[in-house]
Amino acid sequence: xxxxxxxxxxxxxxxxxxxxxxxxxxxxxxxxxxxxxxxxxxxxxxxxxxxxxxxxxxxxxxxxxxxxxxxxxxxxxxxxxxxxxxxxxxxxxxxxxxxxxxxxxxxxxxxxxxxxxxxxxxxxxxxxxxxxxxxxxxxxxxxxxxxxxxxxxxxxxxxxxxxxxxxxxxxxxxxxxxxxxxxxxxxxxxxxxxxxxxxxxxxxxxxxxxxxxxxxxxxxxxxxxxxxxxxxxxxxxxxxxxxxxxxxxxxxxxxxxxxxxxxxxxxxxxxxxxxxxxxxxxxxxxxxxxxxxxxxxxxxxxxxxxxxxxxxxxxxxxxxxxxxxxxxxxxxxxxxxxxxxxxxxxxxxxxxxxxxxxxxxxxxxxxxxxxxxxxxxxxx
Amino acid sequence: xxxxxxxxxxxxxxxxxxxxxxxxxxxxxxxxxxxxxxxxxxxxxxxxxxxxxxxxxxxxxxxxxxxxxxxxxxxxxxxxxxxxxxxxxxxxxxxxxxxxxxxxxxxxxxxxxxxxxxxxxxxxxxxxxxxxxxxxxxxxxxxxxxxxxxxxxxxxxxxxxxxxxxxxxxxxxxxxxxxxxxxxxxxxxxxxxxxxxxxxxxxxxxxxxxxxxxxxxxxxxxxxxxxxxxxxxxxxxxxxxxxxxxxxxxxxxxxxxxxxxxxxxxxxxxxxxxxxxxxxxxxxxxxxxxxxxxxxxxxxxxxxxxxxxxxxxxxxxxxxxxxxxxxxxxxxxxxxxxxxxxxxxxxxxxxxxxxxxxxxxxxxxxxxxxxxxxxxxxxxxxxxxxxxxxxxxxxxxxxxxxxxxxxxxxxxxxxxxxxxxxxxxxxxxxxxxxxxxxxxxxxxxxxxxxxxxxxxxxxxxxxxxxxxxxxxxxxxxxxxxxxxxxxxxxxxxxxxxxxxxxxxxxxxxxxxxxxxxxxxxxxxxx
Numbered sequence: 001x002x003x004x005x006x007x008x009x010x011x012x013x014x015x016x017x018x019x020x021x022x023x024x025x026x027x028x029x030x031x032x033x034x035x036x037x038x039x040x041x042x043x044x045x046x047x048x049x050x051x052x053x054x055x056x057x058x059x060x061x062x063x064x065x066x067x068x069x070x071x072x073x074x075x076x077x078x079x080x081x082x083x084x085x086x087x088x089x090x091x092x093x094x095x096x097x098x099x100x101x102x103x104x105x106x107x108x109x110x111x112x113x114x115x116x117x118x119x120x121x122x123x124x125x126x127x128x129x130x131x132x133x134x135x136x137x138x139x140x141x142x143x144x145x146x147x148x149x150x151x152x153x154x155x156x157x158x159x160x161x162x163x164x165x166x167x168x169x170x171x172x173x174x175x176x177x178x179x180x181x182x183x184x185x186x187x188x189x190x191x192x193x194x195x196x197x198x199x200x201x202x203x204x205x206x207x208x209x210x211x212x213x214x215x216x217x218x219x220x221x222x223x224x225x226x227x228x229x230x231x232x233x234x235x236x237x238x239x240x241x242x243x244x245x246x247x248x249x250x251x252x253x254x255x256x257x258x259x260x261x262x263x264x265x266x267x268x269x270x271x272x273x274x275x276x277x278x279x280x281x282x283x284x285x286x287x288x289x290x291x292x293x294x295x296x297x298x299x300x301x302x303x304x305x306x307x308x309x310x311x312x313x314x315x316x317x318x319x320x321x322x323x324x325x326x327x328x329x330x331x332x333x334x335x336x337x338x339x340x341x342x343x344x345x346x347x348x349x350x351x352x353x354x355x356x357x358x359x360x361x362x363x364x365x366x367x368x369x370x371x372x373x374x375x376x377x378x379x380x
Numbered sequence: 381x382x383x384x385x386x387x388x389x390x391x392x393x394x395x396x397x398x399x400x401x402x403x404x405x406x407x408x409x410x411x412x413x414x415x416x417x418x419x420x421x422x423x424x425x426x427x428x429x430x431x432x433x434x435x436x437x438x439x440x441x442x443x444x445x446x447x448x449x450x451x452x453x454x455x456x457x458x459x460x461x462x463x464x465x466x467x468x469x470x471x472x473x474x475x476x477x478x479x480x481x482x483x484x485x486x487x488x489x490x491x492x493x494x495x496x497x498x499x500x501x502x503x504x505x506x507x508x509x510x511x512x513x514x515x516x517x518x519x520x521x522x523x524x525x526x527x528x529x530x531x532x533x534x535x536x537x538x539x540x541x542x543x544x545x546x547x548x549x550x551x552x553x554x555x556x557x558x559x560x561x562x563x564x565x566x567x568x569x570x571x572x573x574x575x576x577x578x579x580x581x582x583x584x585x586x587x588x589x590x591x592x593x594x595x596x597x598x599x600x601x602x603x604x605x606x607x608x609x610x611x612x613x614x615x616x617x618x619x620x621x622x623x624x625x626x627x628x629x630x631x632x633x634x635x636x637x638x639x640x641x642x643x644x645x646x647x648x649x650x651x652x653x654x655x656x657x658x659x660x661x662x663x664x665x666x667x668x669x670x671x672x673x674x675x676x677x678x679x680x681x682x683x684x685x686x687x688x689x690x691x692x693x694x695x696x697x698x699x700x701x702x703x704x705x706x707x708x709x710x711x712x713x714x715x716x717x718x719x720x721x722x723x724x725x726x727x728x729x730x731x732x733x734x735x736x737x738x739x740x741x742x743x744x745x746x747x748x749x750x751x752x753x754x755x756x757x758x759x760x761x762x763x764x765x766x767x768x769x770x771x772x773x774x775x776x777x778x779x780x781x782x783x784x785x786x787x788x789x790x791x792x793x794x795x796x797x798x799x800x801x802x803x804x805x806x807x808x809x810x811x812x813x814x815x816x817x818x819x820x821x822x823x824x825x826x827x828x829x830x831x832x833x834x835x836x837x838x839x840x841x842x843x844x845x846x847x848x849x850x851x852x853x854x855x856x857x858x859x860x861x862x863x864x865x866x867x868x869x870x871x872x873x874x875x876x877x878x879x880x881x882x883x884x885x886x887x888x889x890x891x892x893x894x895x896x897x898x899x900x901x902x903x904x905x906x
Binding site: 224225226227229230232233236237239240242243244245246247 | 704705706725726727730736738740743744745746747748749750754758759761762767770771772
């Protein structure tokens with residue numbers, strides 16, 4: 001019966017599909033465009049040329065062969081974003097990505113030099129990726145257990161564990177993993193020819209291919225499998241998940257471990273990329289904070305992460321030089337990220353008002369944002 | 381007779397799908413306790429919401445001192461001298477009594493502590509109670525907290541005091557105390573509205589009783605009727621007004637009588653029925669404000685429909701979820717076909733043929749953002765033939781979903797439509813289709829027809845009967861007594877988390893269940 005009725009419905013379905021696509025485009029792209037425009041205004045106010053700054057981003061982030069460097073920068077960002085996508089889908093907020101990343105990085109940088117020196121390179125690389133993934137996953141166990149067993153708010157516990165993790169990583173770097181031959185607090189550097197090789201014919205780190213594969217696999221798992229559906233149900237409605245007989249504790253712990261493992265693997269890709277080969281204490285980057293807005297802009301869709309993370313990688317790579325060129329602190333890039341977040345919230349808020357559909361903001365936050373307006377309207 | 385202080389007439393308030401108040405009229409007079417009696421969902425809360433300014437009526441007029449008025453906010457209500465004591469405490473636990481009382485006072489920039497102390501002494505004197513102004517609200521006993529709430533409601537010089545189920549958490553001693561306080565307020569010329577679903581409270585306190593049922597005034601007894609009739613007569617009258625229609629509907633509808641006859645012919649004597657579901661001294665702790673259950677024992681026979689009656693919030697959800705496996709029983713044993721299942725998770729019980737049709741169909745019965753098709757198989761995630769090697773088989777899911785949609789007459793544009801966009805009745809059909817497919821054996825129905833239109837309601841009741849006659853068994857938990865009388869073989873009554881009695885369905889069952897439900901001490905003893 002459904003098949004017979006289909007032709008009649010098709011135009012409606014098509015227009016609805018188009019509407020949804022337009023809606024998605026508006027919600028995802030408009031915040032980025034607005035942030036760039038507002039950033040330009042800000043640059044103008046600071047007496048800098050917006051044109052030469054954005055031009056510089058193009059020049060250093062894309063033009064000539066520079067896009068290849070941006071592509072290499074993408075790898076850890078993409079892996080972190082994928083890890084966050086998995087768990088955010090379940091409406092669980094793993095905000096401990098920095099600690100998970102730092103520990104993964106410390107482990108890889110600590111064991112990397114000796115493992116790569118004594119084992120076949122491909123084998124050592126795989127082992128290091130697994131080590132890092134295990135370290136990242138291990139660092140989610142405490143919040144995962146507390147959440148699964150007692151319902152403890154994971155936002156708090158993951159953040160706390162993150163601080164501990166980052167400091168522990170620094171202690172490891174300054175202590176057992178310290179390069180004995182120098183005084184700078186950093187690990188021994190891995191030989192350049194033992195780092196990830198480039199994709200033949202380019203200078204792009206071949207772990208980008210691994211990252212792409214991971215994104216595709218995760219996307220498949222999230223959208224097509226029983227596990228993905230369970231995560232989605234948990235994210236949509238925890239009570240329904242319990243009613244349907246989904247074993248919540250197992251699912252919570254599972255999604256935490258996967259998320260932590262992907263963040264940890266990102267750290268391996270980071271340390272083993274040709275840019276690095278070592279880790280310096282107190283200088284382990286917090287990529288998660290930068291990439292989080294794009295996880296939301298991609299609407300928790302793994303494949304949709306690709307353009308957004310690519311965009312940010314260009315901004316990040318090119319922006320570094322472009323900022324210096326116009327005599328600006330590189331912190332201006334964070335201003336841009338902040339502006340994207342701001343406009344994203346505004347667009348989402350307006351979208352909600354128009355009942356455009358689903359949202360990535362939590363109901364509570366939307367209500368909190370909405371409450372003052374309601375009250376004002378009621379008073380009027 | 382003097383003019384009423386407050387007069388409501390023709391009050392109507394509709395919520396989507398529910399007519400909460402329909403042409404309700406009420407008069408409140410000085411020096412009188414007016415009891416509002418009714419089951420949950422009868423419209424009591426909406427009515428007092430309208431009086432206290434929380435809810436605005438769709439139609440009808442409110443007259444105060446004979447003048448037509450609109451009460452558009454709690455503040456206006458207070459200005460008109462209408463104070464409300466809500467069912468749940470509104471005191472801030474960390475603040476002292478005095479601070480709590482001064483909270484509402486926004487007239488002065490500076491807090492008038494001495495004035496507040498004087499006012500508290502004065503009101504405590506009026507009420508004849510002692511209140512320590514500096515005690516922390518959290519440290520007070522429930523009875524004293526309530527006294528503070530009353531003081532708070534009277535703080536700005538109220539003439540009308542509304543008490544919303546004030547006794548639900550009180551001990552008998554505290555209730556006696558409250559009775560005294562209300563007596564003094566009555567002498568002072570307060571008009572008091574007392575909301576309750578307990579018959580004996582209404583009888584002992586009320587000068588006038590109005591009974592609400594399905595949003596309408598089902599009947600009223602004035603002072604004379606209450607005084608003149610004997611206690612037994614008055615009680616019988618009220619029970620008849622509250623529940624009596626149910627008895628009539630069972631007796632009158634010929635079609636149903638046929639059904640009853642048919643069932644008695646088809647059914648085996650109960651002694652010979654195999655017990656399929658058995659609860660033995662099952663206890664489930666309370667969860668938050670929701671009541672748990674204690675020492676509940678019941679047995680459900682093959683082919684039987686066992687009803688569980690009771691006023692909402694008396695442990696129904698705890699009972700249902702303990703059976704479905706969503707909550708662990710703290711004590712006792714649950715047996716399905718003689719095998720203990722207390723330790724089994726939800727999915728395992730589901731597989732054994734135990735199903736649960738939840739009352740919260742939108743909150744947990746479906747995942748609103750998923751398609752109708754997926755919702756129909758959410759309890760079979762990962763199982764063949766709908767999933768193979770973890771991958772969802774969309775074709776199979778949609779084909780089988782289409783069949784179920786047709787079988788259960790779910791009105792949906794397509795099986796891909798999001799479940800959240802369907803009407804309540806159709807969502808319930810989706811839930812029923814899911815629970816009643818794949819060989820259900822024992823099904824717990826929790827408020828299966830709540831909020832449904834007449835036709836869907838009768839469809840659902842037919843499904844329940846068909847299940848029981850077709851070799852299954854049903855436990856129907858409902859707050860709608862009419863429904864239980866219509867379809868059940870026996871009716872157990874749940875009150876304060878305990879099963880207080882079981883009644884064979886038949887003539888006189890309505891009154892008997894009604895008495896057990898309102899916790900009438902006379903028949904409880906009997």
